[in-house]
Amino acid sequence: xxxxxxxxxxxxxxxxxxxxxxxxxxxxxxxxxxxxxxxxxxxxxxxxxxxxxxxxxxxxxxxxxxxxxxxxxxxxxxxxxxxxxxxxxxxxxxxxxxxxxxxxxxxxxxxxxxxxxxxxxxxxxxxxxxxxxxxxxxxxxxxxxxxxxxxxxxxxxxxxxxxxxxxxxxxxxxxxxxxxxxxxxxxxxxxxxxxxxxxxxxxxxxxxxxxxxxxxxxxxxxxxxxxxxxxxxxxxxxxxxxxxxxx
Amino acid sequence: xxxxxxxxxxxxxxxxxxxxxxxxxxxxxxxxxxxxxxxxxxxxxxxxxxxxxxxxxxxxxxxxxxxxxxxxxxxxxxxxxxxxxxxxxxxxxxxxxxxxxxxxxxxxxxxxxxxxxxxxxxxxxxxxxxxxxxxxxxxxxxxxxxxxxxxxxxxxxxxxxxxxxxxxxxxxxxxxxxxxxxxxxxxxxxxxxxxxxxxxxxxxxxxxxxxxxxxxxxxxxxxxxxxxxxxxxxxxxxxxxxxxxxx
Amino acid sequence: xxxxxxxxxxxxxxxxxxxxxxxxxxxxxxxxxxxxxxxxxxxxxxxxxxxxxxxxxxxxxxxxxxxxxxxxxxxxxxxxxxxxxxxxxxxxxxxxxxxxxxxxxxxxxxxxxxxxxxxxxxxxxxxxxxxxxxxxxxxxxxxxxxxxxxxxxxxxxxxxxxxxxxxxxxxxxxxxxxxxxxxxxxxxxxxxxxxxxxxxxxxxxxxxxxxxxxxxxxxxxxxxxxxxxxxxxxxxxxxxxxxxxxx
Numbered sequence: 001x002x003x004x005x006x007x008x009x010x011x012x013x014x015x016x017x018x019x020x021x022x023x024x025x026x027x028x029x030x031x032x033x034x035x036x037x038x039x040x041x042x043x044x045x046x047x048x049x050x051x052x053x054x055x056x057x058x059x060x061x062x063x064x065x066x067x068x069x070x071x072x073x074x075x076x077x078x079x080x081x082x083x084x085x086x087x088x089x090x091x092x093x094x095x096x097x098x099x100x101x102x103x104x105x106x107x108x109x110x111x112x113x114x115x116x117x118x119x120x121x122x123x124x125x126x127x128x129x130x131x132x133x134x135x136x137x138x139x140x141x142x143x144x145x146x147x148x149x150x151x152x153x154x155x156x157x158x159x160x161x162x163x164x165x166x167x168x169x170x171x172x173x174x175x176x177x178x179x180x181x182x183x184x185x186x187x188x189x190x191x192x193x194x195x196x197x198x199x200x201x202x203x204x205x206x207x208x209x210x211x212x213x214x215x216x217x218x219x220x221x222x223x224x225x226x227x228x229x230x231x232x233x234x235x236x237x238x239x240x241x242x243x244x245x246x247x
Numbered sequence: 248x249x250x251x252x253x254x255x256x257x258x259x260x261x262x263x264x265x266x267x268x269x270x271x272x273x274x275x276x277x278x279x280x281x282x283x284x285x286x287x288x289x290x291x292x293x294x295x296x297x298x299x300x301x302x303x304x305x306x307x308x309x310x311x312x313x314x315x316x317x318x319x320x321x322x323x324x325x326x327x328x329x330x331x332x333x334x335x336x337x338x339x340x341x342x343x344x345x346x347x348x349x350x351x352x353x354x355x356x357x358x359x360x361x362x363x364x365x366x367x368x369x370x371x372x373x374x375x376x377x378x379x380x381x382x383x384x385x386x387x388x389x390x391x392x393x394x395x396x397x398x399x400x401x402x403x404x405x406x407x408x409x410x411x412x413x414x415x416x417x418x419x420x421x422x423x424x425x426x427x428x429x430x431x432x433x434x435x436x437x438x439x440x441x442x443x444x445x446x447x448x449x450x451x452x453x454x455x456x457x458x459x460x461x462x463x464x465x466x467x468x469x470x471x472x473x474x475x476x477x478x479x480x481x482x483x484x485x486x487x488x489x490x491x492x493x494x
Numbered sequence: 495x496x497x498x499x500x501x502x503x504x505x506x507x508x509x510x511x512x513x514x515x516x517x518x519x520x521x522x523x524x525x526x527x528x529x530x531x532x533x534x535x536x537x538x539x540x541x542x543x544x545x546x547x548x549x550x551x552x553x554x555x556x557x558x559x560x561x562x563x564x565x566x567x568x569x570x571x572x573x574x575x576x577x578x579x580x581x582x583x584x585x586x587x588x589x590x591x592x593x594x595x596x597x598x599x600x601x602x603x604x605x606x607x608x609x610x611x612x613x614x615x616x617x618x619x620x621x622x623x624x625x626x627x628x629x630x631x632x633x634x635x636x637x638x639x640x641x642x643x644x645x646x647x648x649x650x651x652x653x654x655x656x657x658x659x660x661x662x663x664x665x666x667x668x669x670x671x672x673x674x675x676x677x678x679x680x681x682x683x684x685x686x687x688x689x690x691x692x693x694x695x696x697x698x699x700x701x702x703x704x705x706x707x708x709x710x711x712x713x714x715x716x717x718x719x720x721x722x723x724x725x726x727x728x729x730x731x732x733x734x735x736x737x738x739x740x741x
Binding site for chain 2: 069072075076078079103104105106107108109
């Protein structure tokens with residue numbers, strides 16, 4: 001059983017964050033809120049989402065695992081107005097999730113959770129470098145790199161006390177350096193890894209809306225992006241595996 | 248002979264209303280104004296347009312049947328500015344319609360009316376249920392249904408005293424219910440028919456701009472949409488045949 | 495050696511003007527500024543660009559011929575913000591042009607100038623008719639003509655004391671007449687030539703932003719469009735060959 005109401009914009013951001021990587025997921029609901037964790041089909045990127053019950057206007061739930069068609073949910077939420085309040089309703093034992101917004105009632109049959117990949121376990125990675133910056137700065141760097149390349153290096157130069165991103169095209173090269181004063185915070189540690197822009201572009205669209213993104217970086221290690229939803233009552237974490245750098 | 252000037256925006260709405268269903272039509276002009284009636288190639292939808300001479304700033308005409316390339320006219324009007332006044336001019340015995348707007352003069356050769364389908368006669372249908380609502384609400388319902396299905400049911404539930412639209416996808420279902428207080432008016436009578444969204448989408452774009460749309464509905468009967476142009480000095484009527492509902 | 499800073503918007507307009515016709519060019523820089531002249535692959539249209547050193551905030555240069563990938567430069571400048579200042583930097587003997595904007599550094603390898611067509615010489619044409627008009631009026635006429643045809647006639651009618659453009663479709667015809675009072679200035683001389691809209695469309699997008707365009711016209715002769723950049727500290731000239739008019 002699930003019975004909740006939430007600001008449409010907040011739920012849209014949560015679903016968009018998941019939809020950037022996967023088309024379906026296992027959504028775990030219980031008395032404390034909602035959470036999901038999913039990896040993309042190529043096992044390169046992982047998304048974790050948590051929405052505390054405080055992120056909802058009203059919230060009541062028994063523990064359930066819901067098979068969610070994330071892509072369809074994103075379409076449906078796209079039809080809702082900005083000012084709508086969204087009601088979520090799942091009757092005891094039912095497989096139909098009812099969404100109400102404005103004068104609309106939308107009913108979606110949940111997917112069989114057994115047909116959806118199990119939640120991945122969180123890999124244990126040591127990422128000593130930390131950077132906090134505005135989501136818009138990160139998103140703009142990703143878009144800029146995408147003009148000339150299909151991959152991007154993200155790193156920290158502890159000597160120069162700066163965070164950098166760099167991309168190489170066939171005959172050209174672009175570099176963005178943000179010094180400590182241009183960042184929200186910097187825990188300098190030697191770090192540099194190369195990532196596929198294919199993944200980062202989709203994540204970047206979601207992260208561009210966040211006021212603050214925390215990056216955790218290492219040397220040829222994954223990058224972890226963390227940001228808040230609903231004024232801290234929800235969290236998204238992206239983990240993206242590095243690409244092998246050809247010399 | 249035709250000699251008339253009209254606010255460009257009004258003429259644009261009139262042409263757009265016809266262009267939603269057909270690419271050419273017989274435009275009948277005489278001293279009282281303009282009118283046309285046309286069915287789409289599949290005989291599923293009909294549009295009737297009337298523009299009284301009062302809808303024009305100046306108007307003078309002898310009775311004529313003009314073969315109008317509606318699609319081309321729509322393109323041409325698309326080039327005009329919002330604030331332009333449009334002059335229409337057809338010399339006695341000429342087959343060239345002259346349009347002037349701003350500093351532009353546009354001359355179009357009329358189609359031979361004999362190559363265009365004759366005006367259909369208006370079918371005699373009894374549609375007991377009547378609903379008046381904002382064009383934007385209707386247009387938004389059509390767009391929402393289109394996300395999950397290719398057909399939509401429109402109906403009236405006299406017991407619940409409401410107008411509804413409903414659409415079914417493979418595994419989901421969406422319903423919009425508008426009670427009497429959310430409508431401009433309601434003549435409740437049992438009504439429910441299924442319609443193709445293909446047609447409704449194009450009509451919906453035109454109807455979305457109208458302040459008030461009147462729907463007339465029956466049980467497995469056509470739907471009739473009526474709305475005003477030029478503050479009541481013109482009228483558009485759409486008639487759309489129902490689809491057979493598969494069980 | 496080149497070391498200059500310039501308002502991004504000014505440089506964007508300069509590059510866009512060249513990119514409307516060619517994908518690469520020889521950019522000549524020296525102590526007085528930058529200039530280039532290039533013809534399109536079909537030898538139908540020519541662009542000349544001059545940017546005086548006063549168009550730059552700071553400027554210092556030895557004489558150099560730079561092989562510029564105009565299409566790529568346009569993409570890169572498209573990533574820059576409106577308020578950015580752009581720094582251009584080419585070290586003595588280097589083939590890498592460094593562009594800095596915001597916190598970004600972009601490095602592009604110049605093309606070998608010997609692989610790029612030599613600067614065309616300016617043909618000696620006598621164009622007695624002259625018209626000055628707003629760029630937006632010219633651009634809108636080009637867009638309007640494009641709806642019904644692939645070519646446009648531009649001309650001056652000295653008797654009627656007006657500038658005209660005319661386009662013919664299969665069954666229709668559009669004409670724009672601008673009298674002296676609707677123009678910035680008019681040097682009336684009999685003129686009429688036919689031009690391909692393919693070329694004019696791309697030029698029109700660039701010219702639409704200019705406050706004033708000067709046209710020079712003759713009879714079945716090329717048209718010359720001239721407009722200023724950077725408040726007169728730069729100039730663009732387009733020369734477009736006429737099409738043969740079929741009778």
